[in-house]
Amino acid sequence: MRLDQTSIEPTRLHLWGPHAALEIRCPLPGVLRLRHIPSSLTAGFTHPRLAPKQPFAVVTDEALPLQARREGGTLHVTAEGVSLELTLETGAWNFRNAEGRTLARCESVSGESAPNMPFNHYRSRLSLHAPEDEAYLGFGEKVGPLDKRGMRFVFWNTDIQPHHPDTDPLYISIPFSMGLREGVAWGFFLDETWRSEVDVAYGDPERVKWETWGPELDVYLLSGPHPADVVGRYVTLTGKPPLPPLWSLGAQQSRWGYESADEIRSVVQAYRSRGLPLDVVYLDIDYQDAYKLWEWDRARYPDPAALARDMAKEGVRLVPIINPSLKAVPGYRPYEEAKERNYLVRADSGDVLVGEVWAKPATFPDFTREEVQRWWGDWHSDFLKQGMAGIWNDMNEPACFSLLEASGSVSATGARMNEEVQRTEGKTLPFAARHGTRRHVEVHNIFGMGMVKAGYEGFRRLVPERRPFLLTRAGFAGIQRYASVWTGDNSSHWEHMELSIPMLLGLGLSGVGFTGSDIPGFIGRPTPEMFARWTQLGVFYPLMRNHGAKPMPFQEPWRFGERYLTLAKAALERRYRLLPTLYSLMHEASQNGLPILRPLLMQDPSDPRALRAYDQFLFGGDMLVAPITKPGQTKRLAYLPKGEWLEWSNLDTPGAIHAGGQYVIADGPLDTVPLWLRAGGAVALTRPAPHTTTANWEHLEWHIHAGDGVNATLYEDAGDGYGESRTTTLKGSFDRGRLVLERRVQGTLAPARQTETLRIYGLKGVRSITGALELRGVVNGVLEVPMSANWDRLVVTS
Numbered sequence: 062m063r064l065d066q067t068s069i070e071p072t073r074l075h076l077w078g079p080h081a082a083l084e085i086r087c088p089l090p091g092v093l094r095l096r097h098i099p100s101s102l103t104a105g106f107t108h109p110r111l112a113p114k115q116p117f118a119v120v121t122d123e124a125l126p127l128q129a130r131r132e133g134g135t136l137h138v139t140a141e142g143v144s145l146e147l148t149l150e151t152g153a154w155n156f157r158n159a160e161g162r163t164l165a166r167c168e169s170v171s172g173e174s175a176p177n178m179p180f181n182h183y184r185s186r187l188s189l190h191a192p193e194d195e196a197y198l199g200f201g202e203k204v205g206p207l208d209k210r211g212m213r214f215v216f217w218n219t220d221i222q223p224h225h226p227d228t229d230p231l232y233i234s235i236p237f238s239m240g241l242r243e244g245v246a247w248g249f250f251l252d253e254t255w256r257s258e259v260d261v262a263y264g265d266p267e268r269v270k271w272e273t274w275g276p277e278l279d280v281y282l283l284s285g286p287h288p289a290d291v292v293g294r295y296v297t298l299t300g301k302p303p304l305p306p307l308w309s310l311g312a313q314q315s316r317w318g319y320e321s322a323d324e325i326r327s328v329v330q331a332y333r334s335r336g337l338p339l340d341v342v343y344l345d346i347d348y349q350d351a352y353k354l355w356e357w358d359r360a361r362y363p364d365p366a367a368l369a370r371d372m373a374k375e376g377v378r379l380v381p382i383i384n385p386s387l388k389a390v391p392g393y394r395p396y397e398e399a400k401e402r403n404y405l406v407r408a409d410s411g412d413v414l415v416g417e418v419w420a421k422p423a424t425f426p427d428f429t430r431e432e433v434q435r436w437w438g439d440w441h442s443d444f445l446k447q448g449m450a451g452i453w454n455d456m457n458e459p460a461c462f463s464l465l466e467a468s469g470s471v472s473a474t475g476a477r478m479n480e481e482v483q484r485t486e487g488k489t490l491p492f493a494a495r496h497g498t499r500r501h502v503e504v505h506n507i508f509g510m511g512m513v514k515a516g517y518e519g520f521r522r523l524v525p526e527r528r529p530f531l532l533t534r535a536g537f538a539g540i541q542r543y544a545s546v547w548t549g550d551n552s553s554h555w556e557h558m559e560l561s562i563p564m565l566l567g568l569g570l571s572g573v574g575f576t577g578s579d580i581p582g583f584i585g586r587p588t589p590e591m592f593a594r595w596t597q598l599g600v601f602y603p604l605m606r607n608h609g610a611k612p613m614p615f616q617e618p619w620r621f622g623e624r625y626l627t628l629a630k631a632a633l634e635r636r637y638r639l640l641p642t643l644y645s646l647m648h649e650a651s652q653n654g655l656p657i658l659r660p661l662l663m664q665d666p667s668d669p670r671a672l673r674a675y676d677q678f679l680f681g682g683d684m685l686v687a688p689i690t691k692p693g694q695t696k697r698l699a700y701l702p703k704g705e706w707l708e709w710s711n712l713d714t715p716g717a718i719h720a721g722g723q724y725v726i727a728d729g730p731l732d733t734v735p736l737w738l739r740a741g742g743a744v745a746l747t748r749p750a751p752h753t754t755t756a757n758w759e760h761l762e763w764h765i766h767a768g769d770g771v772n773a774t775l776y777e778d779a780g781d782g783y784g785e786s787r788t789t790t791l792k793g794s795f796d797r798g799r800l801v802l803e804r805r806v807q808g809t810l811a812p813a814r815q816t817e818t819l820r821i822y823g824l825k826g827v828r829s830i831t832g833a834l835e836l837r838g839v840v841n842g843v844l845e846v847p848m849s850a851n852w853d854r855l856v857v858t859s
């Protein structure tokens with residue numbers, strides 16, 4: 062990619078040569094954007110200005126100052142916190158941080174194009190040197206361990222069922238990766254919606270090769286140095302996740318195959334009569350009238366508003382499913398309107414594309430267009446008036462089982478075409494399908510996100526006093542701005558349960574922190590033990606949903622016998638105790654993008670053993686969870702990274718304290734999830750409840766492992782809406798047996814606190830205590846201190 066001409070402007074550099082172009086900008090401190098166009102001559106771009114791009118993933122359009130200096134064949138670029146050296150002859154570059162350390166070295170950029178057959182084909186490629194000791198994390202929703210080195214992936218949203226531990230691609234495409242070497246992290250984001258691929262030192266152990274089928278490689282390079290800095294910058298680029306309503310963090314029950322409103326009522330009744338916590342029930346496609354979106358089967362769901370009202374009395378919210386396929390039948394309003402307004406995706410021939418999903422024949426609104434999004438958003442109105450609390454968007458890759466003729470049938474040519482499409486494109490629309498002026502191959506990956514954005518914005522317009530809740534299966538980089546994500550149709554296999562951990566951790570590092578996997582597996586029959594273990598793990602999924610497939614046996618908590626019901630109840634109650642911390646972490650994520658589930662490397666990025674630990678995770682910054690993910694196991698090996706860790710299984714009685722940097726054997730009998738609390742960690746819990754009400758907690762327990770550097774935040778508000786809030790920060794130091802805790806409260810929300818207790822672990826004895834209501838001694842290593850509602854300082858000398 063030869064670039065011999067340069068045009069240097071204060072916030073933008075243009076470089077171009079006979080066949081290629083490059084634009085460099087600095088959108089944020091520590092971030093460079095490089096728009097490479099390696100085959101620009103044939104792509105028809107004009108120089109030196111590149112045509113503006115419609116942003117889908119990126120939310121910032123800032124352009125910070127850049128300095129550039131040409132020295133022979135090299136261009137030296139510096140911007141805030143980063144620099145780049147570019148070889149003009151080849152287009153290769155070195156990306157460095159402020160200290161001059163090379164974070165990434167691009168060895169080549171190349172491209173080919175074949176115009177107009179039947180639409181423009183491109184292959185644009187970029188190859189990075191992969192130092193032997195560099196790990197590659199992120200990549201969104203992918204299988205495999207945390208470090209994806211030695212794997213290759215395709216970015217093409219795909220409905221795949223069942224998926225296996227090596228299946229790729231899955232439902233979501235996030236072409237983002239984090240490099241980590243010698244404890245220093247950096248990020249690479251390929252902002253291309255086109256079908257793309259990455260070979261992570263798979264074919265060539267010394268190279269990471271990115272390829273997209275578009276004419277450009279629009280790349281963002283992000284500096285660290287800490288992995289949390291990279292995630293923070295990536296989320297500043299692609300958007301912060303909004304704080305969801307508290308109820309969406311409660312327990313959720315779902316099943317494809319709840320046949321009627323009466324069945325929904327009886328499920329909720331069964332929860333309540335057993336004293337099981339529950340906040341949400343999903344309504345799967347069974348409620349729809351012949352798979353027509355927005356229409357109820359009135360024989361089975363005669364009065365949705367009454368159902369929603371009755372459920373609300375039980376503290377339960379309803380979340381119905383909405384797919385992106387409109388049944389093509391005369392007189393069906395959403396379809397007629399979409400057709401009339403020219404909102405539907407068209408086939409290459411120019412006719413409206415007709416396919417088959419659940420609805421047959423089915424057509425697809427073109428969610429890549431703003432006017433279609435707005436129109437779609439308004440369709441949520443009736444459901445919201447009926448009292449539906451959120452929306453579940455499924456099949457939005459989009460899934461399309463087969464293509465039909467306009468008549469709704471498949472001809473012999475159609476059958477051949479289907480075979481071709483299934484083979485090359487997956488169960489979706491053909492590459493050449495038309496979205497206005499774009500082809501499907503360009504916008505496929507953002508189709509689902511367009512749908513979810515439409516719903517999110519519809520919610521904001523229609524019920525501005527409420528926080529939207531959407532759950533989606535498909536998405537692209539930036540999906541965290543609109544919805545929670547679940548990982549699609551998993552199976553009741555122990556391997557899938559384990560796989561959910563690195564998968565959710567990878568999503569979290571890719572900006573998507575509000576996630577969950579179907580508990581205890583969507584397809585297949587879980588054993589009672591698997592059900593119990595998966596529910597225990599699910600306590601820590603940011604989204605905790607029990608969901609199963611229609612032909613499978615039921616898998617609600619009472620379907621496995623008394624013993625397992627008791628275990629599930631204990632797990633669900635643990636989830637509700639954890640809500641003050643989970644909610645505060647969700648709030649933190651809305652500020653800095655940090656996920657709730659974090660890989661151990663967040664605690665020590667330079668520790669290779671922390672990097673390898675993919676079946677354990679940090680919950681926030683202070684808790685480490687190592688769930689049992691194998692049948693018959695009652696002990697497991699767990700790695701504790703640097704720090705001191707107190708055994709605190711089940712958030713219960715504390716055990717021994719272990720130094721970090723070592724493996725320990727943890728006890729995990731069937732009723733136990735091995736868990737540790739970091740020295741200096743402070744976690745807020747409340748009491749179990751049948752369902753959520755407010756996030757202004759009446760009863761609060763702080764659990765503190767005495768150690769230096771306590772720094773915890775509790776965020777409280779009404780649990781929904783955009784009203785008053787209160788933030789409590791707890792800071793503390795621990796020096797020679799003296800623990801000092803200081804509490805600061807900010808915000809206007811009046812406290813609802815009836816009781817507040819501090820449980821302090823890790824003290825040997827107590828000689829004096831000031832600032833508390835009562836003085837109690839240390840019993841079994843725990844100092845329990847009831848506090849007044851407005852305490853601000855506590856000093857314990859031990």
Ligand code: GLC
Binds near residue numbers: 316345346455
């Ligand atoms: C898809 C979804 C699944 C849902 C089913 C029926 O398979 O992934 O969650 O239950 O469709 O709507």
